[in-house]
Amino acid sequence: MAVLENTILVNGKSIEVNHIQYDITLLDWLRNYNKLTGTKEGCAEGDCGACSVIIEENGSGNLRPINSCLVRLGQVMGGSITTIEGLGSDKNPHPLQIAFTNKYASQCGYCTPGFIMSGVSLLNSNKKITDDSINDAISGNLCRCTGYSPIIKAIKSAAKYRITQNNKQSIKKNKNITIGNVTYLKPSNLKELKNYLDDIKNFEFLAGGTDLNLQRPIINQKEDKLICLGSIVELNKITHLKEKIVFGGGVTIESFLEAVRPKMPELVEILQRFGSPQIRNQGTIGGNLCTSSPIGDIAPILLVLNSDLGIFGRNGFKKINIKNFFRGYRKNVLKKDEIISSVEIPYANPKNKLFSWKLSKRYDQDISTVSLAINIQTQKNVIKELHIAAGGVAATPKLLNKLSELMVEKKLDEAIKFAIDNVEKHIQPISDLRGSRHYRLEAIKGLFRRLQICLMQNKNSLSIMDF
Ligand SMILES: Cc1cc2nc3c(=O)[nH]c(=O)nc-3n(C[C@H](O)[C@H](O)[C@H](O)COP(=O)(O)OP(=O)(O)OC[C@H]3O[C@@H](n4cnc5c(N)ncnc54)[C@H](O)[C@@H]3O)c2cc1C
């Protein structure tokens, strides 16, 4: 069945989107306009997972959990959404719903629909069902009364039910849509984007929206134009070359994680701790860099790997090195009409070791307090090449090239002592809600000690949980 104009497929039924006065979230539309109140609102900020639904794009069979509170309705037009109501009914519950009952995995029940959606997405994926994959799948879901053990047991017990929820519908992607006061412009390639950039003056770019859509209220009465980057084919490409991987700027963090897993396994832990599956399925590499947050997780890695960024705008295409991208607190060099169209990540020299660590208040679903990325080569215990970058220690993610230069040609223990004694001269951490200046300084020193231990024990990486 082809989806009609201005419709969303919800639980296999095509629903027309009309009579909406102001731009709203998918969550509000499901609950308030369609009475699908099984999907809950907890935090409305992407933190609790109570609002999780599953999206399947273009009949791909790839079911991804997302936070419906963080998605604007205009982003999912023409998409296929499954809510808790679409999985089963009182009379005919989904096997995972039965498992939750049998394993006592629900008490107040408020978090339960979200957990079930995350669990079903895992059961439908090609991942092995293990403690690790379950922990990761539910890392974006909070339960405050049952506790996680019965929930994990329930998901494990349903492992044999790997149900394909494929709707087998041909989905027609809508072009431009106006919802209430907001017009969503959806160029399908860079050429179309350029035409919009030539014609339109006031607009904002929208990628996954995990940052932009937090700006409240989404519901306002202002006339807005959003240029959606998610529909641009070039921005979603991943190209594996001999010496580097080239990512389109719109590649999601989850796809980024899967693409680097085989060749840059050192990056897996930090990427797996990026938000939650729901956030990683929406958030993009380009969006992460363009927020230009000093605690964004991707920038330190790109800085030590000397990555180039492709920039596309009204005047065409150019390339810049990431070290010339950030300009100040949440500022970068992009002009109003420019986007990050690609991110080129060279493989580290095979003689080098790569480390990337993040310290945050919680292991999962938390933004860094500080982070450190290191690309290092040692020979006979002497440092021959070194690139260090840190997050959370200055107004922007920072390449510590002066400190790195001073550590090269020193013996490892001497160099680490030098770094610990001198790092204060190279960073300017501040005190805020995440941590004091003192904590941040000591934490970075601790990460240098961790580097020494890894290199002395000839380990590629030590998980942040290994201490
Ligand atoms: C619950 C939660 C957990 C999070 N956890 C983490 C975490 O662990 N680590 C972390 O680093 N971040 C985290 N974030 C922040 C956010 O998810 C990321 O920064 C994400 O990568 C942003 O990408 P996006 O596509 O959603 O950006 P959007 O929200 O769509 O856009 C962000 C900004 O960038 C602009 N923009 C987007 N793409 C481009 C482009 N290609 N070119 C030019 N401009 C562009 C937009 O106009 C907007 O100004 C978290 C956020 C939430 C809500």
Ligand code: FES
């Ligand atoms: S309501 Fe908490 S993540 Fe959406």
Ligand code: FES
């Ligand atoms: S069952 Fe009450 S919050 Fe999870």
